Amino acid sequence: MFKDADLLRLIEGDCSPEEAAAIQAWVAADPRRGELLDQLRAVWRLTGGSTREWDIPESHERSERGRPALELVPPRRRWWTAPWATAIAAAAIAVLVVGSLRVFFPRPVGGPHAYATARGQLSSLTLPDGSRVLLGADTRLRVPRDFGSRTRTLELEGEAYFVVEYDAKRPFIVRTAHGSTQDLGTEFAVRAYRQEPAVEVVVAEGRVALRGLRGADPVLVTLHPRERAVLDSSGGAMVRREVSLAHYLAWTRGALMFDDAPLARVTAQLERWYDLEIETDDPALAHEQITISFMTKSADEAVKALAQVLDVRATRRGRVVRFVSLRSRH
Amino acid sequence: MSEPYRHAFPIPPPGSADPTQHTWESAFRTHSVELCEYVLRFVGSAGIAEDLVHDLFLSLWDSRGRRGGMDLTRSYLYVAARNRALKYLRHRRVAAAWIDRAAREETPTAASPEDLYLRRELADAVARAIAELPARCREVFVLRRQQHLSYHEIAARVGVSLGTVKSQMWRATVKLKGKLAPYLFIL
Numbered sequence: 440m441f442k443d444a445d446l447l448r449l450i451e452g453d454c455s456p457e458e459a460a461a462i463q464a465w466v467a468a469d470p471r472r473g474e475l476l477d478q479l480r481a482v483w484r485l486t487g488g489s490t491r492e493w494d495i496p497e498s499h500e501r502s503e504r505g506r507p508a509l510e511l512v513p514p515r516r517r518w519w520t521a522p523w524a525t526a527i528a529a530a531a532i533a534v535l536v537v538g539s540l541r542v543f544f545p546r547p548v549g550g551p552h553a554y555a556t557a558r559g560q561l562s563s564l565t566l567p568d569g570s571r572v573l574l575g576a577d578t579r580l581r582v583p584r585d586f587g588s589r590t591r592t593l594e595l596e597g598e599a600y601f602v603v604e605y606d607a608k609r610p611f612i613v614r615t616a617h618g619s620t621q622d623l624g625t626e627f628a629v630r631a632y633r634q635e636p637a638v639e640v641v642v643a644e645g646r647v648a649l650r651g652l653r654g655a656d657p658v659l660v661t662l663h664p665r666e667r668a669v670l671d672s673s674g675g676a677m678v679r680r681e682v683s684l685a686h687y688l689a690w691t692r693g694a695l696m697f698d699d700a701p702l703a704r705v706t707a708q709l710e711r712w713y714d715l716e717i718e719t720d721d722p723a724l725a726h727e728q729i730t731i732s733f734m735t736k737s738a739d740e741a742v743k744a745l746a747q748v749l750d751v752r753a754t755r756r757g758r759v760v761r762f763v764s765l766r767s768r769h
Numbered sequence: 770m771s772e773p774y775r776h777a778f779p780i781p782p783p784g785s786a787d788p789t790q791h792t793w794e795s796a797f798r799t800h801s802v803e804l805c806e807y808v809l810r811f812v813g814s815a816g817i818a819e820d821l822v823h824d825l826f827l828s829l830w831d832s833r834g835r836r837g838g839m840d841l842t843r844s845y846l847y848v849a850a851r852n853r854a855l856k857y858l859r860h861r862r863v864a865a866a867w868i869d870r871a872a873r874e875e876t877p878t879a880a881s882p883e884d885l886y887l888r889r890e891l892a893d894a895v896a897r898a899i900a901e902l903p904a905r906c907r908e909v910f911v912l913r914r915q916q917h918l919s920y921h922e923i924a925a926r927v928g929v930s931l932g933t934v935k936s937q938m939w940r941a942t943v944k945l946k947g948k949l950a951p952y953l954f955i956l
Contacts, residue, residue, distance in 0.1 A: 444939040452815030459813030460863045467866030480810070481953040482946050485895055487914040491815060493805045495823050685890055685951055696951060732951055 441465045446476050450483055451491055554580040556597070558714035561693070566591070570611065573600040573691055577632075577711040598630040600691045605645070618670040621648040623661075628688060634707060637671040641687045649676060695733040702727045705745065713738035714758060721764040724749065793833060796841035797826055803877070804850045811854035811871045821853050847876045891952060898948035902941055909934055910941035 441462055448454045449462050466472045483490060554574060556562045562574045568587050574580060578597025586592065591611040603611045605624030613620045615631030617638040625645030631638040640649060642662045649660050649668050659676045662668055667682045689696040695712060697705050702724055706717040715738060719725070731748050733741045742760050746753035751762040801822055809818040829841065829849075851874075858868050899907060908927060912918045918926065924934045946953070 444935070447935075447939060447942060449813045452809045452813060452818060454814055456812070456814045456817050456861065459817070460861060463813055463867040464864035467864045467870060473870060478946055478953055479942060482942055482949060483914075485891070485949055485952060486899065486910075486945060489802060489917075490806055490809060492917045493802050493815075493819060495801050495805065495819050683890065683951075685894075689951070734953075 443472075443475060446472070446479055449476065450480055453491075552582045554582070558711050566593075568606070568609070568611075569604055571602040575599060575630075575690055575711075595629055595631055596633055598628070598632065598690065600626070600628045600688065602626050603645075617672050618659075618676075619650050621650065621658075622646075623648060627662075628691070632707070632711075635704075637669045639667065639669050641667045641682065641684070643684055643688065689732070693734070693736075697732070698730050699728045700730075701725070702729055702749070705729050705731065709733070709741060709745070713741055715742070715755075715760050716758050717742075717760045717762065719751070719762040719764075721751075721762075724751070724762065724764065792841055793826070793830055796829075796846065800843060800846050801826065804846060807847065807874075807877065808850050808854045810874055811851070812857060817857065821857060822850060825849055825853055844876065851876070894949060894952060898945050901948065902944055905929075906937050906941040906944070909937040910945075913938060 445462055446466070449459060449466070452459075454462065466476055554562065554564055554572075556574045556576055556578045558577045560576060563572065564574070564580075565571050566582065566586065568591055570591070572580065572593075575598030578595070578599060580597070580599060581594040583592060583594075587609065589609065591606070591609050592614060593612070594614045596616065599613075601611075601613065601622070603622045603625055605611075605622065611622040613622075613629050615629060615638045616633065617631060617636075620627070620629055620640050623646040625647055626643040627645070627647045628641045628643070629638065630640075640647060640662060642664050644664055647662045648658045649662060649670055650658055651670075659670065660668055660678055662678065665682055665684060666678060666680050667687060668676050668678045670676045683698075686696045686698060690712075695708055697708075702719075706719075709715060710717055712733075727749060729745075729748060731745065733744065735741055735744075739755065742753050742755060746762060749762065751764050754761050754763070804822045804825070805815075805818045808821050809815060812818055812821065825846075855868065855872060858871060899910065902910060905927070909923055912923045912926065913920075920931055920934050920938075924931045927934065929937075
């Protein structure tokens with residue numbers, strides 16, 4: 440009776456009350472239609488200001504005392520619609536307001552603290568200096584007892600996103616197994632899982648200095664926004680510029696994104712985020728490079744999506760997932 | 770499509786100085802449009818959304834004496850609008866499953882996801898995605914989303930049938946959904 444295109448009518452409000460109710464019943468009958476509706480709404484929101492022009496009745500009367508007539512405020516356009524609507528040169532982003540992660544950050548009490556997340560868990564915290572940290576899955580953060588006295592040093596094993604206030608007198612340093620970062624007034628992500636041979640840093644705002652293993656090592660490289668560095672145990676650093684922040688920071692919003700990533704990396708992340716053990720029977724699978732995104736809270740859906748991309752059959756028993764190749768790869 | 774009908778807002782009798790009027794007017798000016806957008810997600814019909822928001826402001830005007838100095842804050846308005854929308858749905862006996870779904874709608878947070886670091890990237894991605902649409906698709910989409918022309922107006926402007934306009938609109942939306950997939954979750 441209805442088709443997917445009718446969802447637009449619901450989004451735009453382009454129907455009578457009776458039609459709206461009918462389409463809503465149609466949507467409610469199948470959760471996939473609801474998901475599609477949400478996605479289309481997201482497209483709408485991304486590509487324009489208001490959904491439509493609104494017509495709230497106004498009073499055009501003026502009293503003798505000159506009370507002004509009410510006028511409907513024109514729809515507030517989201518600023519990012521401006522560039523495609525009217526060619527405007529991209530404005531320089533205002534400098535370095537520390538962003539806000541809208542999560543409740545509990546304040547730790549003094550003394551050394553170890554914070555840890557389990558697989559499938561994220562956590563956020565506020566450090567004694569007011570800096571904020573979002574911990575990814577399967578991550579450990581150690582805050583030494585003397586944090587904040589002369590330096591603000593932390594030890595990280597796992598993945599975390601930092602929002603830091605610059606303080607020249609007390610450098611903010613994140614130590615990992617392969618190197619350390621020092622913030623110069625920033626927001627940045629550090630990734631240093633034990634199973635991986637390198638530490639990765641992505642900068643969202645400000646600048647971050649990357650050093651070798653011993654803290655006093657000369658600075659290897661300074662990163663600016665939208666730059667990503669990979670530093671391995673030999674001390675070599677590789678920097679890429681103009682990376683996609685949406686891509687690398689997707690995890691801070693509960694999504695995982697991979698662009699031409701080796702399968703091992705994808706499965707490792709899935710294991711941490713969904714608390715699984717993933718096995719593959721085909722060694723040739725390990726050479727696959729995958730582009731895929733996961734935005735679901737459901738482990739089954741994530742596994743299914745990956746299996747589809749790999750063209751394998753997936754079976755799951757509890758935490759253990761096995762991929763069996765459906766086709767020959769040689 | 771339902772016809773909007775006009776109420777008249779009450780005007781205080783001459784001679785009365787009304788300190789709450791400023792608050793009410795300011796709330797109306799600032800929030801009426803976003804409240805309509807919000808209520809539309811519940812009720813699906815623009816005329817109803819407008820009516821409900823209008824009724825809300827009328828009722829807030831009527832009750833201004835009783836509210837005393839209580840501020841018409843954004844969150845207060847959203848809660849009030851949401852309650853009205855849900856009440857409307859229940860009254861109209863809309864499918865229970867839809868009401869459940871609507872009840873789970875989150876109130877938009879005060880600062881939209883204008884996280885600094887994503888803004889420029891989003892703007893680029895959206896501009897590119899729209900530019901990559903086939904010509905006619907893009908034309909229809911822009912006329913609708915940017916200039917808010919009616920479908921009839923677009924059909925006349927572009928010189929095609931109403932049906933073609935609607936199908937081009939749908940086509941554009943689906944293509945954009947594909948191109949903007951990595952960004953959809955940000956909202």
